[in-house]
Amino acid sequence: MNGGLLVEDLTVTVGGRRIVDHVGLEIAQGKAMVVLGESGSGKSVTARAILGLLGRRFSVSGHVTFNGGPLTLGRDVGLVPQDHTAALDPLRRIGAQIGEVLRHHGIVGSRSQAKGRALGLLGLAGVRDAERVARAYPHELSGGLRQRALIAVAVACGPRLLVADEPTSALDVTVQAKVLDLLRGLGTTLLMITHDIGVARLVGDTVAVMSEGRIVEYGEARDVLGLPGHPYTRRLLDAEPRPGVPRGALAGGLA
The missing domain is CATH 1.10.260 (434 Repressor (Amino-terminal Domain))
Structure with a gap:
């Protein structure tokens, strides 16, 4: 890959327990990837490991490059954290x-x-x-x-890479949409972490679905969210609230 973010074989352990398991991601320059999963799936730890922000108690291995070189925090990388009350x-x-x-x-x-x-x-x-x-x-x-x-x-x-960790989780639906439009419209390479399928639909060019520290499904957003191949992805989609549609009626009826 000539430009963008490349993550290879990223593994994170803490207290002898592997919480991110050989994760690989690739985001083309100027494109947006969403890492989608439930709470505790390892998606936020993955983002912080990519940025080198995990503490000493975490053991991290793997290889991360951006535009062909090492990824370092500073002018090239911007972070939008989840908790705006703590970050300001x-x-x-x-x-x-x-x-x-x-x-x-x-x-x-x-x-x-x-x-x-x-x-x-x-x-x-x-x-x-x-x-x-x-x-x-x-x-x-x-x-x-x-x-x-x-x-x-x-x-x-003017970062070339923007990492956004659940940036709209504390906002109402109307404000969420405006903030997501803003992030998507910046034209920066974007890594978005979320549990919200609606956010993934709005933002992602590609989607990586994460469960128990592993990427279980990965591909173009329209394919992953339209025709999911993994049972976990189908369960996530089936649990997505839809007006007038009973639970279990979507994504093959998996509950």
Whole structure:
């Protein structure tokens, strides 16, 4: 693969227990992959292992490259975490937090430059009143605006890879759709972690279904979600709420 993210034979163990088992993923440059699975399937651990963010108690092996070279955190990789309440500093204004990222990576040299760039990034993240949001503390904003602020932080340095771990799980359906449209429209290589089949349908070019630390099904989104081949994937699809359709009537009737 000439460009994009390549993960080969990724394995994670903790306390003698293997929680990610020989995972392989490939995302073409500019495309979006969704890793889909239930809570505890190993998908978030996989994402953090790819980024090198697991603690010392975890043993990680395998090979990760991006655009043909080693993947390192910094200007090339942006992370949109799941918990916007924990990821934002409650004692600092939103604009100052974005500006700190810009100055830390040498994108801007002065506070005035950082302020102007922060406003532009908030606008890119779909914030209409960027001036007000930049002056606000996190607790003064809705969940949707806090998540958009995190997206502004994640894309501040123009990353070529964006990793989003359940970025809409705490948002209502209307705000979810807007945030997903925003992430998909950035044109960046995207790795999305989610338990939500609806999110996978909206975002993924490809989908990897994960269960008990293993990839059990992997392919084009329309194939995996339209004609699933693995019983676990069929069970996930069968459990997806559908108006007017009783459980067990989808995906071959598996309960």
